[in-house]
Each structure stands twice: as structure tokens, then as C-alpha cells.
Amino acid sequence: MIDFRLTEEHEALRKTVEEFAREEVAPVIGDLYEKAEFPYEIVAKMGRMGLFGLPFSEEYGGMGGDFLAVCVALEELARVDSSVAITLEAGVSLGAMPIYRFGTEEQKREWLPRLCSGEMLGAFGLTEPGGGSDAGATLTTAVERDGDWVLNGSKAFITNSGTKITGLVTATAVTGQTSDRRKEISAIIVPSGTPGFSVSKSYSKVGWNSSDTHELSFADCQVPQENLLGQRGRGYAQFLSILDEGRIAIAALSVGLGQGCVDECVRYAHERKAFGHAIGEYQAIQFKIADMEARVHTARLAYYAAAAKMLRGEPFKKEAAIAKLVSSNAAMDNARDATQIFGGYGFMNEYPVGRFYRDAKILEIGEGTSEVQRMLIARELGLR
Numbered sequence: 001m002i003d004f005r006l007t008e009e010h011e012a013l014r015k016t017v018e019e020f021a022r023e024e025v026a027p028v029i030g031d032l033y034e035k036a037e038f039p040y041e042i043v044a045k046m047g048r049m050g051l052f053g054l055p056f057s058e059e060y061g062g063m064g065g066d067f068l069a070v071c072v073a074l075e076e077l078a079r080v081d082s083s084v085a086i087t088l089e090a091g092v093s094l095g096a097m098p099i100y101r102f103g104t105e106e107q108k109r110e111w112l113p114r115l116c117s118g119e120m121l122g123a124f125g126l127t128e129p130g131g132g133s134d135a136g137a138t139l140t141t142a143v144e145r146d147g148d149w150v151l152n153g154s155k156a157f158i159t160n161s162g163t164k165i166t167g168l169v170t171a172t173a174v175t176g177q178t179s180d181r182r183k184e185i186s187a188i189i190v191p192s193g194t195p196g197f198s199v200s201k202s203y204s205k206v207g208w209n210s211s212d213t214h215e216l217s218f219a220d221c222q223v224p225q226e227n228l229l230g231q232r233g234r235g236y237a238q239f240l241s242i243l244d245e246g247r248i249a250i251a252a253l254s255v256g257l258g259q260g261c262v263d264e265c266v267r268y269a270h271e272r273k274a275f276g277h278a279i280g281e282y283q284a285i286q287f288k289i290a291d292m293e294a295r296v297h298t299a300r301l302a303y304y305a306a307a308a309k310m311l312r313g314e315p316f317k318k319e320a321a322i323a324k325l326v327s328s329n330a331a332m333d334n335a336r337d338a339t340q341i342f343g344g345y346g347f348m349n350e351y352p353v354g355r356f357y358r359d360a361k362i363l364e365i366g367e368g369t370s371e372v373q374r375m376l377i378a379r380e381l382g383l384r
């Protein structure tokens, strides 16, 4: 039996986050975005609501929910603003999840309570200035010295890595060579403020202006041996599995942005008049909005299907890649059409659609480009 309804708990969460986004995020985010300021107060409120702890068990300060709960929350936040949504997505899926999945009991007890409460953010350092799609081409190294790890190298475009509340970055680094002469890649937790770990100033970005993104560098940065996350040499595989889940989350975020475009356009089509009629009376506008709704509806089904497989414990790599591919396309197309429907006002920052337009493009790039999603889908079909 296929049942696309959310459970009572997920529906209650959806309503709570929808109200929060409308009442607490919408009134202030335009201004923060213009100034490229990180939304500290909003993040603190999301922390108090338990959003950063949604999929984690209560013993580590989480809410005992599941990954679909995170997706539902992301969709509702992104309907209003994507910088806030990506801050949550990266905090949960990239910052805390690697520790939850692969950390020792001690690491979990040390980091998770603060990451779950939102008082601390963690970051995920995979991409390097030399390339992100080919994640195995990591150049950053970590060598053992006097019982510690010493890291050298740099990471590019790392979300949540330089805020006042960032507590750690989990970085991939080459720790040796495998028996078949390939790079042995491991994941290592580097706490903020460790000598030799520096965070460059914020990038100037096209969109996601209120989210925090930096280049990071490690110069003889020394951390204790016990900061190794999971098994030595498993860092690459660990990060790839984190990205599989993350793709469903980015798909949910994309659906939210696409739905936000529909919301804004329906409202505007009733209000805006041209040639003596509301523009929503013209079939050209109606059809455009109908197409937008159809895209977002099918994209939502795609991410629900991927999340359902994941929650059932079945392989979901292909479905996650499909969800990410179609949802980010839908977000991009909806943002373009919404901007068109708003005419000149679509190009003005006073309406959210301009922000949606600027925020949509990265969805086809971050956590694996659309080309990488196609590669993953083709591989799952046996094309190698």
C-alpha cells in the first residue's frame, strides 16, 4: 500500500516550522541577506525548538526523530529562506551526523549535546580548492607525529565553518596508502581554534548570503590521535554515505524553494494588474504557475520515495541522486519562472523571488553537481 501522507508527528512538526518560518524568519531575513549577515538569533531559536537535534537519539540531546523530520523542517524553512535552511541542513546532516554515525562513544558525548541544541555548529570539510566532484583527489594530509595527527592542506567552500558558534570541522585527509597503492583517506575532527587551523574571510557569494562559507587551511595543525573519526582509511566511504543522505535533505530544501516560488506567484497573480485584469486571469500566467506546481509536486514525491527507502533500511543511493537531480532542477526552473511572473519587481530585492532566484543555482552544484547525480544514477544502472 503506498501512503504518501506524513505521520501525525511529521505533520505537527511541519506546521510548527511553517509558522516559525512565516512569523520569525520572513520578517527579518531580507535585511540580513542584504547585509550578508549570519542569522544568529534565528539559529538560536531553531536550537531551542530542537531542530538541530531532530534525527538524533535523546541520550545525546536529540529529539529522537528521523531523517524525514529534518527534510520536512528544511522544506518549510526553504519556502521562506534558503540561507536559514542550509544552515540547519549543514548543521545536522554534515556537522553532527558524521559524529553520530561514526564517532566513538566519547566523541558523541563530547560533541553531540551542543550540536543538537544548536549552541554549537559543526562543519564538513571535503571539498578542496583543486576540486570537489572528484572527492578522492584529496590533497590534504594528516601524518602521525608523537601520538598526534598533524594536518596540512586546505578546504574550499565549507558551510558553517566560521561562525561565532562553530566548534569543529570534520576534515578528510590522506593518512597513507592502501595495499593497492591508492590514497588512504581518513576523517579527522579539528576543533575550532586549534593552532595551525585558520579560517579565511567569508566568500562573497551569488546567493545563500546569510549562510556562512569559508576556505579553511591547516598548517602543521596538530590534534590528538583520538580525533580520528571512525576507522582509519574509511573517511572517503564515510563521507560518501553522509552525502547520500544529504542529497535527500538538499532535495527537500529545493522543493521548499520551489514551493515558495509558487506561493509568492499565486499571491502576486491575484494582486498585479495589467491591461485592466489581474495577471492571474491570463492563461499564460496560469499555465506557468501550474507547471511550477507540477514540478514541485513530482520533486516532493521523489524525495519522499528516497527517504522512505532510507528509513526502511533499503539501498537508496539511486533514489537519493534522482531526488536531488529533479528537485534542484525544479527549484531552478521555478525560480526563473517566478522572477518572470513578477516582472521588474522580480529583479528587486524587496520581494523574496529575487532572493529565490539567486539561491536556486547552488542547489544544482552543492553536495554533488547535477552531472555527479547523473553519474551516480548511471552507475547504479550498471553503466561504468
Ligand SMILES: Cc1cc2nc3c(=O)[nH]c(=O)nc-3n(C[C@H](O)[C@H](O)[C@H](O)COP(=O)(O)OP(=O)(O)OC[C@H]3O[C@@H](n4cnc5c(N)ncnc54)[C@H](O)[C@@H]3O)c2cc1C
Residues within 6 Å of the ligand: 090, 094, 123, 124, 125, 126, 127, 130, 131, 132, 133, 134, 156, 157, 158, 159, 160, 205, 208, 213, 362, 365, 366, 367, 368, 369, 370, 371, 372
Ligand atoms: C555555497 C557552497 C557551500 C558548500 N558547502 C560545502 C561544505 O560544507 N563542505 C564541502 O565539503 N563542500 C562544500 N561545497 C562544495 C561543493 O560540494 C562543490 O562545489 C561541488 O561538489 C562541486 O565541486 P567543484 O566546485 O570543485 O566543481 P568541480 O568538481 O571542479 O566541477 C566543475 C564542473 O565539472 C563537472 N564535472 C566534474 N567531473 C565531471 C565528470 N566526471 N563528468 C562530467 N562533468 C564533470 C561538474 O559537474 C561541474 O559542472 C560548497 C559549495 C558552495 C558553492
